[in-house]
Amino acid sequence: MLGQVRRKRVVREGKTVEQMVRAIADMIVTGQMLPGEKLDEISLATRFEVSRTPVREALRELGAMGLVGREPNRSAVVTNVTENYLHSMFEAMAELEGICARLSAERMTVDERRLLEIEHRASARLVHQGADEDYAAYNVEFHTRLYRGAHNEHIFELVTQSRARLAPFRRAQFRLPGRLTKSYAEHEAIVTAIMRADGTAAAQAAYLHVEIVSGVSAIFASAGDQ
Amino acid sequence: MLGQVRRKRVVREGKTVEQMVRAIADMIVTGQMLPGEKLDEISLATRFEVSRTPVREALRELGAMGLVGREPNRSAVVTNVTENYLHSMFEAMAELEGICARLSAERMTVDERRLLEIEHRASARLVHQGADEDYAAYNVEFHTRLYRGAHNEHIFELVTQSRARLAPFRRAQFRLPGRLTKSYAEHEAIVTAIMRADGTAAAQAAYLHVEIVSGVSAIFASAGDQ
């Protein structure tokens, strides 16, 4: 059974690296890999059953995305930011979400508005059930809707990218008692303003919402420091 | 003299890829390479006197930065965006600069404010001389000062990255007659607002400034389309 190496698809679709990037990014964003953890090329190569070459390319891309840090001649490391930088990311997030909310209030189509409101109302059930996992998933969707509603591709990319980078540091915010209910109320303010096409109010409500999340998450972030 | 291959530094500082990224990015941003142009790995490898391996990593990174586009089994291409996307980038830029200006108005130290004003006044000379090259260089500095003045690292990164991606499409704006003088006047409005610590006015002035640049540059962008 020597050399029985199951040649994975010999057809070249050029997707190997992309898949690895997604897989690794997901592990980082969902917290299966923690800030500070090392990512050595050989282990990853073994894990994904490829050679080091595509692994290196994936790490390079993750580095450019800001999810891992790289220094010459040493292993890539899941990005761990200073408290100061973390704060700047939350602030940036608040500003960006504010912009998205304002633009959404001004530009969302009738359908987009309707869907936003319907889904928001529906999320009340999750709050009452105290289903934090499900609410967290809904929450991601809610914010994505806001980003899309701004009808600006580049801003969408910026805010999405920022959110991914921030994700490893804001885990588990909904486990705090009462946070679910408050989050719902904050969403309510944003939705209402958007339905009224009141850009200023929407921006303000969104900014406040992120600022609160920032405060809640910071606790967890500092707890995870080494 | 066979195999006389001038071993480039045998010492591994791990900077090869980084240097190439910078070099290529610079060519794209300064317009030595135009949107749509192909970047084939072999030519680049020859040009930089390295093998394809580091070239590929550099291209991967440039791809993540948004400066080149990549598709499976074909050469990397200098990013060429749709008019729609270009518009979204300009709008994002205006929003981001608005934020930076507002935060600068609120947060710049006394020294930063002083320097901003002094340099701004000094740039009047370049305007009178009609030195568009030099003014363009100063202009980059001026905006960088604004980005830094916001005292937010992440926003600085976002806006810097966006500016780089936009650069290939806004070349030569200062060659339009009268643009230099108008640009100076717009800067003046921003500087004045910042000196007065009037965040709202600064944001508004900065937004307007970018919006005007956007209009001016769009002409060139569409002229460069293929």
Place this chain on the structure above:
DNA sequence: TTTTCGGAAAGTGCATACACTTTAGGTTAC
């Protein structure tokens, strides 16, 4: 006991090799 030093083991950086894909001409069929 702690520090310092040496050297093997583990890991990164780049070159090279080769399989596979796309591209570009030229040739044949219509």
Place this chain on the structure above:
DNA sequence: GTAACCTAAAGTGTATGCACTTTCCGAAAA
């Protein structure tokens, strides 16, 4: 003359090899 096909050349995707660097650990020195 044009369209369809075929094939060689050019180019990309990944594996492998080797030089170099970092890391780790045990032995010697303080």
